[in-house]
Amino acid sequence: MFGSSTFQETNNIISHQTINPNFSFHDPLINMNQDHGHNNYQDFDTSFLDQLVYGDQEYSNSNNSYNASLYSQNNPFMQQEISTSTYSGNSSSASSFDATPTNIHMNENSSMEVEKEKKGEKHVIAFRTKTQREILDDGYKWRKYGKKKVKSNTNLRNYYKCSSGDCKVKKKVERDGNDSSYLITTYEGIHNHESPFVIYCNEMPTVSFLNVSTSSW
DNA sequence: CGGTTTTGACCAGCGC
DNA sequence: GCGCTGGTCAAAACCG
Numbered sequence: 001m002f003g004s005s006t007f008q009e010t011n012n013i014i015s016h017q018t019i020n021p022n023f024s025f026h027d028p029l030i031n032m033n034q035d036h037g038h039n040n041y042q043d044f045d046t047s048f049l050d051q052l053v054y055g056d057q058e059y060s061n062s063n064n065s066y067n068a069s070l071y072s073q074n075n076p077f078m079q080q081e082i083s084t085s086t087y088s089g090n091s092s093s094a095s096s097f098d099a100t101p102t103n104i105h106m107n108e109n110s111s112m113e114v115e116k117e118k119k120g121e122k123h124v125i126a127f128r129t130k131t132q133r134e135i136l137d138d139g140y141k142w143r144k145y146g147k148k149k150v151k152s153n154t155n156l157r158n159y160y161k162c163s164s165g166d167c168k169v170k171k172k173v174e175r176d177g178n179d180s181s182y183l184i185t186t187y188e189g190i191h192n193h194e195s196p197f198v199i200y201c202n203e204m205p206t207v208s209f210l211n212v213s214t215s216s217w
Numbered sequence: 218c219g220g221t222t223t224t225g226a227c228c229a230g231c232g233c
Numbered sequence: 234g235c236g237c238t239g240g241t242c243a244a245a246a247c248c249g
Contacts (some may be wrong), residue, residue, distance in 0.1 A: 109236070144222055146241060163220085172240095 072123055126186035128176060136185055140164070142171065153177035167192050 129136060135158075146159035155175035162169040169189040176182035 099244090143220085143241095146239095147223075148239065148241095150239065157239085168242095 006200060123189050124186065127181045127182060128184050130181055131183050132181075133183065135185065140191065142170075150174075155180060164193050166190075 053057040055121045135142075142160035143163040144158060144160050148157050148159070150157050152194050153174055154177055157172055160173065162170045162171075169187065169191050171188070172184075172186040176184050
Protein backbone atom coordinates (compact mmCIF):
# COMPACT_ATOMS: atom_id res chain seq x y z
CA MET A 1 0.00 0.00 0.00
CA PHE A 2 2.84 2.35 0.68
CA GLY A 3 5.06 1.32 -2.21
CA SER A 4 8.55 2.50 -1.42
CA SER A 5 7.39 3.10 2.11
CA THR A 6 9.73 3.65 4.99
CA PHE A 7 6.96 2.55 7.36
CA GLN A 8 8.03 -0.09 9.78
CA GLU A 9 4.83 -1.95 10.43
CA THR A 10 4.56 -3.36 13.90
CA ASN A 11 0.84 -3.84 13.85
CA ASN A 12 -1.60 -5.04 11.18
CA ILE A 13 -3.88 -2.10 11.76
CA ILE A 14 -1.57 0.10 9.75
CA SER A 15 -2.35 -1.82 6.57
CA HIS A 16 -5.99 -0.73 6.74
CA GLN A 17 -5.23 2.90 6.41
CA THR A 18 -6.34 5.19 3.65
CA ILE A 19 -5.74 8.87 3.36
CA ASN A 20 -8.62 11.19 3.93
CA PRO A 21 -8.21 14.29 1.76
CA ASN A 22 -10.47 16.20 4.12
CA PHE A 23 -7.75 16.22 6.69
CA SER A 24 -4.43 17.91 6.45
CA PHE A 25 -1.90 18.49 9.12
CA HIS A 26 0.54 21.32 9.26
CA ASP A 27 3.84 20.84 11.04
CA PRO A 28 4.11 23.83 13.38
CA LEU A 29 7.80 23.29 14.02
CA ILE A 30 8.62 23.62 10.37
CA ASN A 31 6.35 26.64 10.24
CA MET A 32 8.18 28.28 13.12
CA ASN A 33 11.41 28.13 11.14
CA GLN A 34 9.88 29.82 8.14
CA ASP A 35 7.56 32.68 7.49
CA HIS A 36 5.75 30.80 4.76
CA GLY A 37 3.04 29.46 6.97
CA HIS A 38 1.15 27.52 4.36
CA ASN A 39 3.76 25.84 2.23
CA ASN A 40 4.13 22.60 4.03
CA TYR A 41 0.77 20.94 4.33
CA GLN A 42 0.65 17.22 4.13
CA ASP A 43 -2.18 14.78 4.16
CA PHE A 44 -2.17 12.51 7.09
CA ASP A 45 -3.72 9.20 7.82
CA THR A 46 -7.23 9.33 9.25
CA SER A 47 -8.44 5.82 8.60
CA PHE A 48 -8.50 4.84 12.26
CA LEU A 49 -11.50 6.98 12.63
CA ASP A 50 -13.52 4.56 14.63
CA GLN A 51 -10.59 4.29 16.96
CA LEU A 52 -8.66 6.95 18.75
CA VAL A 53 -5.16 7.36 17.46
CA TYR A 54 -2.39 9.45 18.83
CA GLY A 55 0.38 10.61 16.57
CA ASP A 56 3.65 11.65 18.09
CA GLN A 57 5.94 13.89 16.14
CA GLU A 58 9.47 14.92 16.79
CA TYR A 59 11.51 17.27 14.74
CA SER A 60 15.27 17.41 14.71
CA ASN A 61 17.00 20.60 13.62
CA SER A 62 20.35 18.87 13.28
CA ASN A 63 19.51 16.60 10.35
CA ASN A 64 16.21 18.12 9.22
CA SER A 65 14.48 14.81 9.67
CA TYR A 66 10.98 14.37 10.88
CA ASN A 67 9.54 11.34 12.60
CA ALA A 68 5.91 10.53 13.10
CA SER A 69 4.53 7.68 15.11
CA LEU A 70 0.95 6.56 15.48
CA TYR A 71 -0.31 5.00 18.64
CA SER A 72 -3.44 3.00 19.20
CA GLN A 73 -5.65 3.55 22.19
CA ASN A 74 -7.06 0.09 21.57
CA ASN A 75 -3.93 -1.21 23.16
CA PRO A 76 -4.72 -1.83 26.84
CA PHE A 77 -1.36 -0.44 27.81
CA MET A 78 -1.95 2.67 25.72
CA GLN A 79 0.29 4.00 23.08
CA GLN A 80 1.78 0.89 21.61
CA GLU A 81 3.67 2.09 18.62
CA ILE A 82 2.05 0.78 15.47
CA SER A 83 3.92 2.64 12.79
CA THR A 84 6.79 4.98 12.23
CA SER A 85 7.56 7.20 9.32
CA THR A 86 10.52 9.34 8.52
CA TYR A 87 11.14 11.92 5.91
CA SER A 88 13.72 14.58 5.46
CA GLY A 89 14.16 17.80 3.61
CA ASN A 90 16.13 20.99 3.52
CA SER A 91 14.40 23.36 5.92
CA SER A 92 16.86 26.16 5.20
CA SER A 93 14.87 27.05 2.14
CA ALA A 94 11.11 27.10 2.10
CA SER A 95 10.94 26.65 -1.65
CA SER A 96 13.05 23.52 -1.69
CA PHE A 97 11.69 21.94 1.45
CA ASP A 98 9.82 18.75 0.73
CA ALA A 99 7.48 18.12 3.61
CA THR A 100 5.62 15.30 1.93
CA PRO A 101 6.40 11.91 3.43
CA THR A 102 7.10 9.42 0.67
CA ASN A 103 5.31 6.72 2.56
CA ILE A 104 1.89 8.34 2.58
CA HIS A 105 -0.08 8.56 -0.63
CA MET A 106 -3.07 10.67 -1.45
CA ASN A 107 -6.36 8.88 -1.79
CA GLU A 108 -8.81 10.99 -3.77
CA ASN A 109 -11.80 9.05 -2.48
CA SER A 110 -13.07 9.55 1.06
CA SER A 111 -16.47 7.97 0.35
CA MET A 112 -15.89 5.20 2.88
CA GLU A 113 -15.47 7.76 5.65
CA VAL A 114 -18.53 9.67 4.45
CA GLU A 115 -20.59 6.45 4.56
CA LYS A 116 -19.42 5.83 8.11
CA GLU A 117 -20.53 9.34 9.02
CA LYS A 118 -23.98 8.69 7.53
CA LYS A 119 -24.28 5.56 9.65
CA GLY A 120 -23.61 7.66 12.71
CA GLU A 121 -20.14 6.29 13.28
CA LYS A 122 -17.94 8.96 14.76
CA HIS A 123 -14.94 9.91 12.71
CA VAL A 124 -12.28 10.67 15.30
CA ILE A 125 -8.56 11.19 15.20
CA ALA A 126 -6.28 12.60 17.86
CA PHE A 127 -2.59 13.23 17.97
CA ARG A 128 0.07 14.67 20.21
CA THR A 129 2.38 17.36 18.92
CA LYS A 130 5.43 18.74 20.65
CA THR A 131 4.90 22.45 20.22
CA GLN A 132 4.73 25.66 22.23
CA ARG A 133 1.79 26.81 20.19
CA GLU A 134 -1.64 26.80 21.78
CA ILE A 135 -3.33 25.72 18.57
CA LEU A 136 -2.05 24.19 15.34
CA ASP A 137 -2.71 25.85 12.02
CA ASP A 138 -4.41 23.09 10.03
CA GLY A 139 -5.71 25.27 7.21
CA TYR A 140 -9.33 25.31 8.35
CA LYS A 141 -11.15 28.15 10.04
CA TRP A 142 -12.42 27.39 13.56
CA ARG A 143 -14.74 29.09 16.02
CA LYS A 144 -14.13 28.50 19.69
CA TYR A 145 -17.29 27.61 21.58
CA GLY A 146 -16.13 26.35 24.93
CA LYS A 147 -13.34 25.93 27.41
CA LYS A 148 -13.38 23.38 30.20
CA LYS A 149 -11.27 22.16 33.05
CA VAL A 150 -11.44 18.37 32.90
CA LYS A 151 -10.67 15.97 35.70
CA SER A 152 -8.05 13.96 33.83
CA ASN A 153 -5.96 17.00 33.00
CA THR A 154 -4.78 20.01 34.97
CA ASN A 155 -4.75 22.00 31.73
CA LEU A 156 -7.85 23.48 30.16
CA ARG A 157 -9.53 21.83 27.18
CA ASN A 158 -10.68 24.12 24.37
CA TYR A 159 -13.58 23.29 22.06
CA TYR A 160 -13.81 24.46 18.46
CA LYS A 161 -16.30 24.10 15.61
CA CYS A 162 -15.48 24.50 11.96
CA SER A 163 -16.76 27.97 11.09
CA SER A 164 -17.42 27.11 7.46
CA GLY A 165 -21.16 27.10 6.70
CA ASP A 166 -22.93 23.94 7.80
CA CYS A 167 -19.75 21.91 8.37
CA LYS A 168 -20.15 19.87 11.57
CA VAL A 169 -16.51 19.11 12.27
CA LYS A 170 -15.31 19.79 15.80
CA LYS A 171 -11.95 19.76 17.43
CA LYS A 172 -10.66 19.71 20.97
CA VAL A 173 -7.28 21.07 21.93
CA GLU A 174 -5.53 20.60 25.26
CA ARG A 175 -2.02 20.35 26.65
CA ASP A 176 -0.94 16.87 27.69
CA GLY A 177 -1.46 16.59 31.43
CA ASN A 178 1.61 14.34 31.77
CA ASP A 179 3.92 16.48 29.66
CA SER A 180 2.67 19.96 28.89
CA SER A 181 5.24 20.43 26.14
CA TYR A 182 2.84 18.32 24.05
CA LEU A 183 -0.40 19.55 22.57
CA ILE A 184 -3.21 17.01 22.10
CA THR A 185 -5.53 17.78 19.20
CA THR A 186 -8.68 15.72 18.57
CA TYR A 187 -10.77 16.02 15.43
CA GLU A 188 -14.35 14.72 15.17
CA GLY A 189 -16.16 14.42 11.86
CA ILE A 190 -15.39 15.01 8.21
CA HIS A 191 -15.24 18.40 6.57
CA ASN A 192 -17.87 18.74 3.83
CA HIS A 193 -15.74 21.31 2.03
CA GLU A 194 -12.18 21.93 0.96
CA SER A 195 -9.67 23.52 3.27
CA PRO A 196 -9.52 27.27 2.56
CA PHE A 197 -5.80 26.73 2.10
CA VAL A 198 -6.32 24.06 -0.58
CA ILE A 199 -8.70 26.35 -2.44
CA TYR A 200 -6.15 29.14 -2.20
CA CYS A 201 -3.41 26.87 -3.60
CA ASN A 202 -5.58 25.54 -6.41
CA GLU A 203 -6.34 29.09 -7.50
CA MET A 204 -2.72 30.15 -7.68
CA PRO A 205 -1.68 28.40 -10.94
CA THR A 206 -4.91 29.54 -12.62
CA VAL A 207 -4.23 33.17 -11.80
CA SER A 208 -0.65 32.82 -12.93
CA PHE A 209 -1.72 31.14 -16.18
CA LEU A 210 -4.26 33.87 -16.94
CA ASN A 211 -1.70 36.58 -16.33
CA VAL A 212 0.77 34.96 -18.70
CA SER A 213 -1.74 34.34 -21.46
CA THR A 214 -3.23 37.83 -21.31
CA SER A 215 0.16 39.53 -21.29
CA SER A 216 1.42 37.49 -24.22
CA TRP A 217 -1.66 38.31 -26.27
C1' DC B 218 -20.70 46.11 12.44
C1' DG B 219 -19.96 41.39 11.97
C1' DG B 220 -17.30 37.66 13.43
C1' DT B 221 -14.91 35.62 17.39
C1' DT B 222 -13.95 34.73 22.26
C1' DT B 223 -15.24 34.40 26.99
C1' DT B 224 -17.61 32.28 30.59
C1' DG B 225 -21.29 30.78 33.61
C1' DA B 226 -25.31 28.08 32.97
C1' DC B 227 -27.36 24.26 31.22
C1' DC B 228 -27.74 19.49 29.48
C1' DA B 229 -26.86 14.51 28.81
C1' DG B 230 -24.76 10.30 30.05
C1' DC B 231 -23.02 7.37 33.42
C1' DG B 232 -22.24 5.05 37.85
C1' DC B 233 -23.91 4.35 42.31
C1' DG C 234 -32.88 10.06 42.03
C1' DC C 235 -28.48 12.19 42.81
C1' DG C 236 -23.98 13.72 41.98
C1' DC C 237 -20.17 13.92 38.97
C1' DT C 238 -18.18 14.89 34.58
C1' DG C 239 -17.61 16.36 29.89
C1' DG C 240 -19.75 18.79 26.19
C1' DT C 241 -22.62 22.64 24.45
C1' DC C 242 -25.23 26.94 24.54
C1' DA C 243 -25.76 31.70 24.39
C1' DA C 244 -25.40 36.41 26.00
C1' DA C 245 -22.06 39.72 26.70
C1' DA C 246 -17.60 41.37 25.76
C1' DC C 247 -14.07 41.94 22.65
C1' DC C 248 -11.73 43.07 18.37
C1' DG C 249 -10.37 44.33 13.65
